[in-house]
Amino acid sequence: MVDCMQVVQLNNISLRYDHDNVMDEISVSVHEGEYVVILGASGCGKTSLLRMIAGLIAPTSGTIFLSGRDVTRVAPRHRDVALVPQQAGVYPHWPIGRSIGMGVRGRLSRADREQRIREAAQMVDLESLLDRLPEQLSGGQLRRAAVAKAIASRASVRLLDEPLSAIDANLRFQIEKDLLRLHHQSPGVTLHVTHDGAEAMRLASRVAVIEDGRIAQFDTPEQLRTRPATPGVASALGRSALITIPVTQIDGAWVSEDGRRVGGPDAATGSSAVLGYYEEDLQPLEKAESGEGSAIAGRWFDHQRNATVDHDRIFWFVG
Numbered sequence: 419m420v421d422c423m424q425v426v427q428l429n430n431i432s433l434r435y436d437h438d439n440v441m442d443e444i445s446v447s448v449h450e451g452e453y454v455v456i457l458g459a460s461g462c463g464k465t466s467l468l469r470m471i472a473g474l475i476a477p478t479s480g481t482i483f484l485s486g487r488d489v490t491r492v493a494p495r496h497r498d499v500a501l502v503p504q505q506a507g508v509y510p511h512w513p514i515g516r517s518i519g520m521g522v523r524g525r526l527s528r529a530d531r532e533q534r535i536r537e538a539a540q541m542v543d544l545e546s547l548l549d550r551l552p553e554q555l556s557g558g559q560l561r562r563a564a565v566a567k568a569i570a571s572r573a574s575v576r577l578l579d580e581p582l583s584a585i586d587a588n589l590r591f592q593i594e595k596d597l598l599r600l601h602h603q604s605p606g607v608t609l610h611v612t613h614d615g616a617e618a619m620r621l622a623s624r625v626a627v628i629e630d631g632r633i634a635q636f637d638t639p640e641q642l643r644t645r646p647a648t649p650g651v652a653s654a655l656g657r658s659a660l661i662t663i664p665v666t667q668i669d670g671a672w673v674s675e676d677g678r679r680v681g682g683p684d685a686a687t688g689s690s691a692v693l694g695y696y697e698e699d700l701q702p703l704e705k706a707e708s709g710e711g712s713a714i715a716g717r718w719f720d721h722q723r724n725a726t727v728d729h730d731r732i733f734w735f736v737g
């Protein structure tokens with residue numbers, strides 16, 4: 419049975435450019451009302467993923483369903499999708515009102531079309547600037563114009579490619595609020611691409627973390643914060659540098675390469691794991707504690723940094 423609450427469904431999507439494998443068997447379902455952030459390092463294939471959903475490139479294998487319809491071979495204009503690309507998405511020689519109007523689809527009277535443009539511009543505070551050329555706008559206003567174009571389309575799948583890059587911090591928080599408000603006012607889903615972990619955690623209902631061409635984890639921000647699936651996921655959240663230590667299970671204890679023992683999850687003898695913690699969770703060693711300090715109760719001693727971290731701040735990545 420087709421589940422229509424799944425607005426975007428990617429089934430075993432792989433993507434290869436020439437001989438480079440960019441994506442490997444990715445499967446994702448995004449439900450009505452979700453704001454999903456796709457998080458990954460530069461070059462991991464985030465833009466390519468959006469372009470596949472928009473229909474600008476075809477996956478090497480796998481299928482794409484939008485609102486229950488197989489669109490894998492459907493042209494972009496026949497998909498219910500609006501893409502805000504990394505580079506503005508407005509035409510350089512046109513007043514931005516006209517570019518926003520290009521987002522409006524369907525046969526509308528001129529008055530209705532202009533009404534739609536005005537409404538979209540109003541939502542991003544650009545109503546008074548519709549006659550300006552892109553070169554007469556600031557970077558932030560240009561971004562808003564591109565978002566307005568997506569709003570005007572009323573598409574149920576909105577794809578935003580790094581919408582906040584190159585925007586200064588104050589404005590960035592304002593636009594984040596706008597993006598969430600616009601999302602909640604419109605039916606459908608938003609897929610937002612970024613490499614900024616903090617931004618992902620602030621905005622998302624769920625975050626899909628891409629690592630080595632796969633979805634390493636697709637979870638709520640809370641789950642990611644408390645139970646990151648891999649060291650790569652924990653690093654991508656960007657809280658601070660992640661320190662990792664490989665350990666092996668020997669007779670009921672985990673043992674590091676330098677022979678130190680530490681308690682952790684149960685596993686068979688011979689299993690390997692990595693324990694990790696954020697640099698920001700380290701506490702400098704008190705003078706009284708220094709000296710022979712590898713076994714300080716309840717804490718792991720980080721020799722290199724002469725600091726300790728509580729055991730409950732340690733993440734375990736087993737297997």
Ligand SMILES: Nc1ncnc2c1ncn2[C@@H]1O[C@H](COP(=O)(O)OP(=O)(O)OP(=O)(O)O)[C@@H](O)[C@H]1O
Binds near residue numbers: 458
């Ligand atoms: N048309 C193309 N032909 C060949 N390789 C490509 C093409 N487009 C992208 N690539 C490569 O595919 C990989 C993924 O690119 P993509 O732009 O999707 O990554 P990204 O995660 O969006 O990166 P960024 O965060 O830097 O924008 C990169 O290694 C890129 O060089």
